[in-house]
Amino acid sequence: MTIELDEGPVARDRGPALHFASAMPTGAPKAVLAMIHGYADHGARYAHVMGALAEHGIGAIVIDLRGHGRAGGARGYCNRFDEFLDDARELRRLVEARGKGAPAFLFGHSFGGLVASLSALDDPGPWRGLVLSAPFFGLALEVPRLKVLAGKIASRLVPKLGLPSGLAGADLTHDAARARAYDVDPLVFKKATARWFTEATSAQQRLFANASRLTMPLYETFGTADKVASMQAGKRFFDAAGSVDKTWDPREGLFHEVLNEPSWKEIVEAIARWVLAHAEA
Numbered sequence: 306m307t308i309e310l311d312e313g314p315v316a317r318d319r320g321p322a323l324h325f326a327s328a329m330p331t332g333a334p335k336a337v338l339a340m341i342h343g344y345a346d347h348g349a350r351y352a353h354v355m356g357a358l359a360e361h362g363i364g365a366i367v368i369d370l371r372g373h374g375r376a377g378g379a380r381g382y383c384n385r386f387d388e389f390l391d392d393a394r395e396l397r398r399l400v401e402a403r404g405k406g407a408p409a410f411l412f413g414h415s416f417g418g419l420v421a422s423l424s425a426l427d428d429p430g431p432w433r434g435l436v437l438s439a440p441f442f443g444l445a446l447e448v449p450r451l452k453v454l455a456g457k458i459a460s461r462l463v464p465k466l467g468l469p470s471g472l473a474g475a476d477l478t479h480d481a482a483r484a485r486a487y488d489v490d491p492l493v494f495k496k497a498t499a500r501w502f503t504e505a506t507s508a509q510q511r512l513f514a515n516a517s518r519l520t521m522p523l524y525e526t527f528g529t530a531d532k533v534a535s536m537q538a539g540k541r542f543f544d545a546a547g548s549v550d551k552t553w554d555p556r557e558g559l560f561h562e563v564l565n566e567p568s569w570k571e572i573v574e575a576i577a578r579w580v581l582a583h584a585e586a
Contacts, residue, residue, distance in 0.1 A: 307331040308359040311403075314375075315368065315395055321377030323392060324348070324369040325399055328355035334364035336584040337404040338436070339396050341424075342367065343415030344501070345381055345470065347374025347492045351414075354564050354573055361577040366403060368396045370420070373492075380494045382465055386423075386504040393424035397431055408584040412576075414438040415534055415561065419508055422542070426515055434522035434550075434583045436576055439531055439561050442509055443538030459499035467496030476532050477562040487565075509538075516545035523551040524579050526572060528559030552579060 312326035326348050329337075338358060342348050348367035355365035370392045371378035383389060400409050411432045413421025418440025425435045459466045472495065474484030487493060525543050527536045536555070543553050554575060559566050564573065 308356060320391060321371045323395055324375035325366060327366040327403060328359045329364040330359045330362050333405055334407040335362040336580050337364040337400055337407045337409045338412050339400045339409060340365055340367035341413040341417030341421050343417050345494050357570060357573045358577055363577055363580055364404060366399050379465060381501050382498045383501055383504055386508040389420045390424050390427060393420055408433045410434045410436055410580050412436040413440060416441045422512055423508060425521060426518055429521055432521055437525040438563055439527050439534045440539055441534045442542050443535035445532050445535050457503055460503040464500035466499045470495055470497050477560050478565040479560060480565060480567050483565045516542055517547040519546045520548055522583050523548040526554040526556060526563055528556050528561060528563045530558050531561045533561040
């Protein structure tokens with residue numbers, strides 16, 4: 306199958322410029338997946354996933370959120386969480402312009418899962434379903450109360466203060482080559498800003514308070530050995546979601562980036578089957 310690749314800046318009237326990349330099967334796609342990456346991450350790291358989806362006839366479009374990858378803005382920073390929802394609306398416009406009218410689905414990994422979920426609640430109209438990969442609905446390890454308090458103070462006084470995340474590629478995947486690539490990727494940053502952390506925490510609380518309002522089909526996959534995002538929080542959201550049609554897909558022993566694990570193709574194929582089944586429904 307021939308795959309059409311494209312990428313470029315996304316200029317807009319307000320807010321920093323974003324960046325998109327797309328992989329579309331030649332002709333009319335069977336479906337389109339709009340993709341949102343995780344924190345300190347960027348869209349180009351999903352090129353292999355996008356190519357595999359295209360082999361199934363599914364187009365994919367990913368954006369770099371503000372402060373990430375090739376997008377403008379201070380690295381990993383936001384004044385308020387809803388700025389990321391503004392970015393998600395730009396992704397929707399890209400899908401409407403480039404998706405050739407195919408059924409559209411929204412995908413989010415990690416922090417992108419938090420953005421995607423709140424975006425789906427805020428503006429469900431165009432989406433046939435929501436696909437989540439290790440969504441960041443809580444940390445895998447509990448943060449000491451003193452550190453949380455310090456973060457709240459820093460968010461008010463020095464909101465752009467960046468603290469080391471402590472994450473290394475080996476914490477994210479069992480694939481040694483992909484782990485090394487993460488560690489040396491110049492577009493991956495290794496700090497979390499104080500304001501981002503407090504805004505993300507507030508957004509998580511907002512999501513759980515409104516989970517029952519989500520009614521679209523839901524697919525959620527999680528590595529059971531995730532060291533970053535809480536699988537328990539992910540399952541709590543899954544159970545609370547108002548969706549009647551929902552699929553919980555735990556992956557035994559996998560780390561946080563299930564789509565960068567050695568078995569990633571198997572997971573992409575499961576997602577592709579789910580998307581195509583719901584595109585035809």
